[in-house]
Amino acid sequence: MGIIELDAYVLFVSGKDRFTFLDGLSTNKVDGTCSTVLTTTKAKIIDVVDVIEVGDNIAVVGHGPYKENVLNHLQPRILQQDVTIRDISSINNVYVSTHPVKERDGLTITKSYLGYVVVTSIKQPLEPTLDEAEFTDYRVANLIPFQGHEITPKVHPYNCGLTHLVHESKGCYIGQEILTRMRSRGKMGKQLVRVAPDSDDATSIGSEFALAIRRISSINESSI
Known part of the structure; x- marks a missing residue:
């Protein structure tokens, strides 16, 4: 069908404990790129996120209005782990495509429960082809x-x-x-x-x- 821009956040997670940290806080097995669900102690949803392996770091992409709740859930649980979280939402755009997207410089693409999530720099926006x-x-x-x-x-x-x-x-x-x-x-x-x-x-x-x-x-x- 096409591509739509999302109201999304992007968190950049670094450190040698990045995978075990996210794995212990979400429902899916997080040992690489995947979609997973952050849940409360009562198993209610905090957000559904896409975890994208980017070199020695992880990009966590989720729903913009849920960002503060996610940060409030993640940051106090770092404790002594080697994990650093940076909010890089302001320098990235996030899109969902209903079909595979051809890889090219400046695009980070991953298969998601939504379709295909595409993250770009705000300097390299895509042209949306889908409306709400x-x-x-x-x-x-x-x-x-x-x-x-x-x-x-x-x-x-x-x-x-x-x-x-x-x-x-x-x-x-x-x-x-x-x-x-x-x-x-x-x-x-x-x-x-x-x-x-x-x-x-x-x-x-x-x-x-x-x-x-x-x-x-x-x-x-x-x-x-």
Whole structure:
């Protein structure tokens, strides 16, 4: 379909403990480039981020309005670890592409749960080709959650279609005990489904269908 610019932050994480630090604070196995979820002790979402390996450093890309909560979550937990976090949001633009992007100088590209995340210097912006309505249609068609809509501090990853970002055999991390218990008991609560656009509980409304978070035991909307 195309490319859209996001309201996003970029944090630059350095130090020899950078991977173990992020691995202990998020749901996916962080030993390289990946998407992962930062969760509270109650397994509620702080943000969904893309971790991008950049040489001997890591870029952490997330939703702009959630940046302060993320920093407040990360910084006090550095303690004695060899980790430094710098906010480089002001010198970078972040985009999502619905299709693979050709690599070239000045672009950092990674496969993401959203599609393809592209980070550029503010001096080398890309030309967006998608508007918000088209991006919503793309997300609805592919059951992709987004911050401020399906991804909020009120839900856990299983609620909003992010089960694939919760590593089943990973060791201890914040929120892990609750998520493991939910999975082992088969009680993962409400889930992300596709529904009619006039649904009262729609979280993202496209031109033909919408997304909602519902208990699916008594509905068939997920097959729409």
